[in-house]
Amino acid sequence: MPDSGFPWPIETTRLDNGLRVVVSEDRTAPAVAVNLWYDVGSRHEPAGQTGFAHLFEHLMFEGSVNVAKTEHMKLIQGAGGSLNATTNPDRTNYFETVPAEHLELALWLEADRMGGLVPALTQQTLDNQRDVVKNERRQRYENVPYGDAWLRLLPLLYPPGHPYHHATIGSMADLNAADLATFQAFHSTYYAPNNAVLTVVGDTEAAEVFALADKYFGGLDARADIPAAPDGRTVPATGRPAVETVTADVPAPRVYVAHRTHPFGTEGYDVTTVLATVLGSGRGSRLYQRLADGERIAQPDLVGAYGVDLAHAPAPLIATATARPGVSAERLRDGLAEVVDELATVPVTAAELDRAKALLSTMWWRQMSTVDGRADTLGRYATQFGDPARAADRLPAWLAVTAEQIAEQAAELLGAADRVILTYLPEEN
């Protein structure tokens, strides 16, 4: 068992304005990953403003005081870099990996949009990116079979008012109502240095990064009163399952079973991670063995289970299966529920546990095999747990999970009364 999941150096500092800076030197390849985690996500959105955190992420690429519209992309790609950004319920991250000699350019670009976005934000830019995001919604959620499953699962898992009740992509109505002043205020409120973590991993050294961070970000002002998102740690049990059945233009019946577990980063969620792997990852998993191979009621490529790594409320565990031709939704639903139920009653064997831990080890080292993967991980642990070095604990924590803990968690959290069941039926039925 490895002592550490992060055997690279980590150095940190905090600028006077509160920006935390994390550096991990690795001279293997002539590249550096630059990663910003902002502690703002869709959990901060009030009713009527769903989708705003994500739409805002798009606006961050559209120019700032010293950077013209679309120039950000041009400069990073023109430097040979890769870049992107993502928004989820918890946070928004921005990242680029560039040949090492362009580190300073990347830091300058990030500082300019952290400190200088509002004066450059125009109605025309907002309208254009609103259209882009609406097309993203059509492409990813509306125009594909089962594409809206996540949009349907969240409100079944979390009650109205809970920060995870609505999906990050937001509603078309709210996106249509988005006005410029709201976005200017959004930036002023959340895009402050003391609400962010800057991580740099790769062909550089801490002293260089700290000096550059101070040069480019040091002149930005901290913000004193950043509002917290609503507290979602406690989700009252309803005592009965939440069940939804959708008839839609889909090619076969599909069932999702979901439960609230523990927040990411807790010992309980480490158990969930291993449990999900035992249940639904790979051909040796219980779901595959029982539903795809054994009873042969589920399509082999479309059966699985996974936890969604959210840190600010009990995170979802989702198991799903799609019916083989001729298999009814009821039969599939019963089969899926039975396998989940058995996690509490049929002990996980040593072989099952070893298999899950081996798969998780490979997954961890795959994430660690690139500078960008490492930078995002350090940014996560610095943002969510206050210390990037805690990244080293995750893999050992998974490897320490026992079969008893899995059975206990299944008995405690995966009962029928706490279950969400979403079923899709083809229209022909």
Added chain:
Amino acid sequence: MSLIATRPGPGAARAYRFPQVVRRPAAGGQVVAAHLPGQNLAVALLLLDGGAGREPVGKEGLGAVLAKALEEGTAQRDATAYALAIEALGTELATGLDWDSFQVSVQVPVDRLTAAVELLAEAVRTPRLDPADVLRVRDDEATALRMDWANPGPRADAVLRAELFGAQHRWGRPLYGDPDSVAALEVDDVTVFHSEWFIRPGTLVVAGDLERIDLDALAATAFAGAGGGPAERGGPIDVPLAGQRRIILVDRPGSVQSTLRLGHPSPHRAHPDHVPMTLAGTVLGGAFTSRLNHLIREVRGYTYGIRGDFASSRRFGRFAVSSGVQTAVTAPALVESVGEISRTQLTGVSEEELEVARSWRAGQLSVELQSPRAIAAALSTLVVHDLPDDYHARLREQLLAATVEDVSAAAATYLHPESLTMVIEGDAAVIRDELVASGLGEVADHT
């Protein structure tokens, strides 16, 4: 509050280097490896000359079915025991298929690589291929394709491919087959394909810390029981351009987006103009900052994204543009896309655009080639296309040396806006009249 207004220039450039490559014959096959010092994870990939190009016409999907069937038990153990054994090492058996090759690989912490390659070889060389299992896998694969073909895209891709290359040829049909071609496969098709292409030794590709890996032992495992020499691979295929531009409408009633697939044939991979041609593709549609994405997404807001590129295999290539656009703007999005292709063909690229394209493509070599899996894929490219060890370093030099004249000449030569086939998958009743009125070309309905 203060920001630094001056954009910083680059620091001193670091030398680019691709990992040290080791190539040698071993145990009756070829080994190609890259040394990644200190890397905890390792990848081993067996590269076989059993790509989709080897499938007979009418048997599309054979390789994909065989890939799944490999895991349905071996001479030594049944499917469940096999799954438990390989996953206990921390890997699944990953299979991949393109026109030129079939790849099977494992990815594990380096100390488990030998055991993982033993299981890889066991599945590839001695699969059980029990007839009942093969038929079940075939049916599952047909169902999986039916599911996939319910999404927008696969039908449009298939129509475009058939139009460009001719459905009478294997390369005019979908890479993974279609639901009907897979459903029609027989047990013998699968076992014969296996004995023809999966017993030859092939090439073992390894990416990892070679100080902790015994390549000879891996080769002995991977090539044990293999036999047969390399087969004739065939030369480039001459694919004619269409005589006129045309639109083919694939109906998807109620669709909120239209899926665009535009294309025409282009040269094969070994063509001497490969670098300037692909740079022209990068300027036109290969990057976020490209002409197409700038106009159709960033200026017009018609789409979440649009891409265009030249792609090529050993024997053929194609230029294609793909996007999903809001239904109401299907015709203007198409007109403006064709406009950008025509403009690029007629007037070439600017130095400013090319500077971004060449730096981006060159820089991507150091940025994207980090993980063992990415390095293994790069090594596979060397093998499939007969490229030298220093290919990536030389590619970098060629990219950086490409001039506006070279790339504009390639755009003029290899873009053919008048020969585009434009497949539109969307709500035909809503978009047909506008497409006809666009005057871009004759509109036909796909039946």
